[in-house]
Amino acid sequence: MPGLSYPIATQRLLLRPLRAGDGAAVHAYHRLEAVARYQSWTERSADDVADRLAEWADLDGTDPEAKALVLGVTLKGSDRIIGDMVLLFTDRAARQAEVGFTFNPDFHGQGLGSEAVAALMRFGFEIYGLHRICGRCDARNEPSWKLMARLGMRREAHFREHAIFKGRWDEEFHYAVLEDEWRLEQGRAD
Numbered sequence: 001m002p003g004l005s006y007p008i009a010t011q012r013l014l015l016r017p018l019r020a021g022d023g024a025a026v027h028a029y030h031r032l033e034a035v036a037r038y039q040s041w042t043e044r045s046a047d048d049v050a051d052r053l054a055e056w057a058d059l060d061g062t063d064p065e066a067k068a069l070v071l072g073v074t075l076k077g078s079d080r081i082i083g084d085m086v087l088l089f090t091d092r093a094a095r096q097a098e099v100g101f102t103f104n105p106d107f108h109g110q111g112l113g114s115e116a117v118a119a120l121m122r123f124g125f126e127i128y129g130l131h132r133i134c135g136r137c138d139a140r141n142e143p144s145w146k147l148m149a150r151l152g153m154r155r156e157a158h159f160r161e162h163a164i165f166k167g168r169w170d171e172e173f174h175y176a177v178l179e180d181e182w183r184l185e186q187g188r189a190d
């Protein structure tokens, strides 16, 4: 992929592909119920994390046909992973992607998730030429939808009791931003 270069630096963070050696750092938060609560998965064992890392190592952006890009996040000055993010390429022809993000609770509440996801979105629009980036979350997952709103994503839908999620009715918010809207916001911020 032209323009692909790691790590991606933000003010406080570095974004890079994940590797097998990140197992302990990723397991430290993927094992927590509070982190898995609103995800499609349940608390992960160390072996589950090792399996995911093996899969994600191939999703480093080098294959233009890959179904997703997965990046880990570290603080500058440390190589320990504090969060991970995905851009899932849902429709290549229409340049659509869905963003996902998971951070270690030890690093919540500092704007680090927003900073990292903002950089991933920039990467998606500028390097991948995306037209639209969306995100979904459980309506009870306030930190998640607040993060998306903070980054200029619009709430496009609230699906009421449309599925069963972990044994109860699912309430889901859909957020999205178009490339044009995103560029307009960037221009205002500059």
Ligand SMILES: CC(C)(COP(=O)(O)OP(=O)(O)OC[C@H]1O[C@@H](n2cnc3c(N)ncnc32)[C@H](O)[C@@H]1OP(=O)(O)O)[C@@H](O)C(=O)NCCC(=O)NCCS
Residues within 6 Å of the ligand: 034, 035, 036, 038, 039, 101, 102, 103, 104, 107, 108, 109, 110, 111, 112, 113, 114, 115, 136, 137, 138, 141, 143, 144, 146, 147, 150
């Ligand atoms: C979703 C998730 C990444 C959000 O984490 P977060 O730390 O709340 O999000 P941000 O990085 O955007 O930080 C925002 C918070 O930091 C505060 N903050 C402090 N310094 C800040 C700064 N410099 N810039 C921005 N926000 C700052 C904000 O006020 C906000 O706190 P508030 O919500 O109490 O007002 C996190 O809750 C998570 O990983 N959850 C588990 C996994 C999950 O559910 N993922 C989503 C699945 S859909």
